[in-house]
Amino acid sequence: KAGVTQTPRYLIKTRGQQVTLSCSPISGHRSVSWYQQTPGQGLQFLFEYFSETQRNKGNFPGRFSGRQFSNSRSEMNVSTLELGDSALYLCASFGGTGQETQYFGPGTRLLVL
Amino acid sequence: GQQLNQSPQSMFIQEGEDVSMNCTSSSIFNTWLWYKQDPGEGPVLLIALYKAGELTSNGRLTAQFGITRKDSFLNISASIPSDVGIYFCAGLRGNKLVFGAGTILRVKS
Numbered sequence: 001k002a003g004v005t006q007t008p009r010y011l012i013k014t015r016g017q018q019v020t021l022s023c024s025p026i027s028g029h030r031s032v033s034w035y036q037q038t039p040g041q042g043l044q045f046l047f048e049y050f051s052e053t054q055r056n057k058g059n060f061p062g063r064f065s066g067r068q069f070s071n072s073r074s075e076m077n078v079s080t081l082e083l084g085d086s087a088l089y090l091c092a093s094f095g096g097t098g099q100e101t102q103y104f105g106p107g108t109r110l111l112v113l
Numbered sequence: 114g115q116q117l118n119q120s121p122q123s124m125f126i127q128e129g130e131d132v133s134m135n136c137t138s139s140s141i142f143n144t145w146l147w148y149k150q151d152p153g154e155g156p157v158l159l160i161a162l163y164k165a166g167e168l169t170s171n172g173r174l175t176a177q178f179g180i181t182r183k184d185s186f187l188n189i190s191a192s193i194p195s196d197v198g199i200y201f202c203a204g205l206r207g208n209k210l211v212f213g214a215g216t217i218l219r220v221k222s
Contacts, residue, residue: 004155033210042116043156043201043212056209090155102210104148104155 025093119213142204
């Protein structure tokens with residue numbers, strides 16, 4: 001079974017631009033969660049999608065949004081990028097009985113200049 | 114954002130030594146998880162703990178779920194060079210994972 005895939009792996013943007021990141025979960029998994037990882041703040045939960053509906057949301061501004069498609073693939077969008085948005089964005093999918101079977105993708109490293 | 118208190122922040126140990134790290138929280142969790150992250154990769158689940166007091170092993174790794182449900186520790190026995198990486202604890206509350214800040218493990222061969 002293929003693992004969680006994320007595209008692109010690396011991205012450079014400038015302040016004010018917007019960016020869309022993509023995540024394909026493990027086949028058969030219906031839930032996708034997004035996390036932001038920075039050296040200073042560690043791994044912070046962004047949101048979780050299940051069956052195309054946002055089920056949970058972390059404490060991030062409205063510039064961060066996401067969606068999930070009928071094939072469970074998910075996208076995350078950040079508008080009006082700020083320097084502080086530079087981070088590794090991780091996607092995780094699960095299809096078991098709970099979050100404990102969560103599998104992470106390799107991440108998208110975003111650099112905002 | 115909320116994080117668990119994970120210590121130590123980093124460790125530099127001799128190959129063959131045992132390693133111990135822990136996480137504490139002011140809140141109760143129903144599940145504790147330990148992940149390892151290698152450079153350029155996402156975190157990989159090492160051990161999951163579901164019951165207070167539970168002690169679980171995975172090869173050279175052993176983890177325990179504290180009886181108060183507010184802490185957990187991870188031990189690595191006889192460390193080897195490939196153990197280098199960042200180790201994260203995580204607590205599950207509802208459907209959200211709350212992570213510790215990570216322990217950076219460096220092994221001197």
